[in-house]
Amino acid sequence: MRHLLRCLRQDPLEIAWEASREEMGPTYRASRPGIFGPAPRQAVGVRGRLRLLGKRGSRAWRRPALLPEAAPVVLVASTGNQHAALRAIDARLADTPRLLLTPDDADRSRGWRHPVPFLLAPLALPGVAAAGRRAGAYGRRSFGWAADAYLHLPGWAWMLGRWMRRGGVRAVVIANDHSHSTRAWQAAAALAGVPCVYAQHATVMACSPPLAFDAALLDGVDTLERYRAAAARTPPPSFWPAGKRTEAFLAGPARFDALPRAGAGQRPAALGVCTNMLDPFASVERLLAAMRTRWPGRTLRLRPHPRTQGDALAAQHELAERLGLGFSDATAEPAAVFLAGVGGLVAGDSGVLLEAAATGRRVCSFDFGGTTDMYGFIAGGLCPRFTEPAGVVAHLGEDADDDADASLVRRHVATAGTPWAGRSAELAAGVVRAVAAREPPAAVWEEDAGLGDARHRVWRLRAAGAEAAR
Secondary structure: OOHHHHHOOOOOHHHHHHHHHHHHHHHHOOOOOOHHOOOOOOOEEEEHHHHHHHEEEEEHHOOOOOOOOOEEEEEEEEOHHHHHHHHHHHHHOOOOOOOEEHHHHHHHHOOOOOOHHHHHHHHHHHHHHHHHOOOOHHHHHHHHHHHHHHHHHEEEEEHHHHHHHOOOOOOOEOOOOOOOOHHHHHHHHHHOOOOOOOOOOOOOOOOOOOOOOOOOEEEEEEHHHHHHHHHOOOOOOOOOOOOOOEEEEEOOOHHHHOOOOOOOOOOOOEEEEEEOOOOHHHHHHHHHHHHHHHHHOOEEEEEEOOOOOOOHHHHHHHHHHHHEEEOOOOOOOOHHHHHHHOOEEEEEOOOHHHHHOOOEEEEEEEOOOOOOOOOOOOOOOOOOOOOOHHHHHHHHOOOOOOOOOOOHHHHOOOOOOOOOOOOOOHHHHHHHHHHOOOOOOOOOOOOOOOOOOOOOEEEEEHHHHHHHHO
């Protein structure tokens, strides 16, 4: 009963960071055309969301999708990108009893098909209402598109914690820090006393929440600095024990391990263009038309963000056909396969710029309109940005041996240029095993007190450990 009361008292807006924070608004709205598009297909407004909650609850009773049997280690991936981040770690845990929940299990991992959270929703109402009164103007507005999630989350957190305890779960691994579908697992684990490990599924944005995990597998120092900045402006969530520090490991991105390298003279002739939901279609068309005019016979491949859908996706597909471009479906073609086929790449605000730069591709950013450098690649000198297609054409038309500066890449990829390059999944799996066994970090790690602070204890690879890896 005490555990249930603690869950019901949680602030669901704090858990549903992506939905309730104004700084996340553009990305959140752009990725949900069914709610915020010109012709909304889903309920909008508090009453509409409550009706939707009732419909979902009814469906959960008629056709439930319950959680499978637990394992000592549980890895949770509710999207394709998260699955890509955890798949490599999962493969390195072959000797560990574990359960990997993939996007195919999303009905189970998100709890929308489990009847118990809907039964508990009326009990969560007082806490949700109190959270709404404490919230700012944007937080209160967010009830119009997330009231159903806010009422569902407290009961779901309790259900998850109960499942973890009864199943003997020793560690939970998630790959997203801001979506409520994964933060529910984070909160549930903290409230149930089960260690939670975070592995990045993408480059961290400036608007990300602060770290509140037992262990965090970070790409590099740049990521750590972004989380330290988040901690400086935002207190830890209420579900996180007061005074507890996150153990941050600079392990490099496991999702990069399988990416093929290609330097000058070895790069494929094809060029890639990656877009996201915030890029205006007219600007995308202008850039692609200029590239096709410059290279009428060259292979050009367009790859929209995996969450691009509906009319926006159809328009880009039609554009690719009209200009004779190859089309990469990010929901079906892995990033490693796409990158293996291109020697240069242009994108707006996208973590794919780092993936391409770190593997020797020639990269640049294009300002599609409103591009904000949310990942800091331009300010940090990782790649140039152009405001006109002519600049992109001139830059990608060369095959010079001027890969991104190794020190700049290493800020983003801790293992770059070390004997551990391409082995981040191995390091990550070792951390997960240690967390699950309640053991200290392996000997390859050493604490860096200079990078740590009151909210983070930072671990980097020992020089001796790196030598031993040769």
